[in-house]
């Protein structure tokens with residue numbers, strides 16, 4: 625029996641050993657594949673706005689153009705600059721999250737903050753439609769302004785980005801109870817939707833649905849990672865559901881007065 629016992633222990637250790645080595649190896653493989661994907665998308669994300677801005681500047685320097693055409697080119701260059709800005713902000717934020725993110729909390733009027741972002745995005749995406757249903761009396765929320773702006777901007781921009789040409793984003797705020805008072809913000813779209821099995825993964829750093837070949841929308845896979853981390857830093861939660869009849873709902877739950 626001693627021998628059988630030892631053999632069993634040996635086999636179990638062997639299986640566990642192989643399992644853990646394999647797991648570590650797989651993790652490394654996944655991590656290096658992810659950082660390769662990241663480098664590819666970041667390079668692409670940086671190159672294309674730089675190329676557009678350069679083209680605009682070269683054209684404006686080289687030729688006298690009618691005023692209308694000049695304005696249009698300038699506005700294109702401005703949009704591309706915005707894209708670069710969002711990208712750099714996301715990169716900075718994710719670096720900060722990994723080293724020393726501390727939410728600098730102050731009382732925030734979330735309605736005002738959301739309205740500002742809708743206004744900004746309406747300029748950037750003139751074809752998109754935004755609707756906003758507000759809770760009658762939403763209390764001030766103790767939050768980090770830059771962080772909450774980043775949360776709302778990333779979620780609302782995704783709602784537009786992943787909805788094709790006629791994108792509609794709907795925002796709702798509610799006040800509810802879950803032990804203490806909590807604010808619920810819902811961001812709904814009628815776009816592509818997110819397959820059930822990928823709903824958890826989308827919050828991982830660099831994760832993007834689909835493959836490099838099938839994707840048409842630009843991005844880095846950093847947005848939802850940042851959103852999730854910031855919401856957690858406010859003792860909140862984020863959930864994702866299917867919208868009816870189609871599209872996606874992101875639900876953010878933020879405790880009031882606890883943080």
Ligand code: ADP
Pocket residue numbers: 778782783786813815816817818826831832833834842843844845846847848849872
């Ligand atoms: P990015 O948009 O830069 O790719 P995110 O972290 O913001 O990165 O999103 C991760 C992935 O989740 C996206 O690539 C996309 O596939 C999916 N996704 C996010 N928001 C939506 C949405 N509203 N509708 C459909 N898919 C979405």
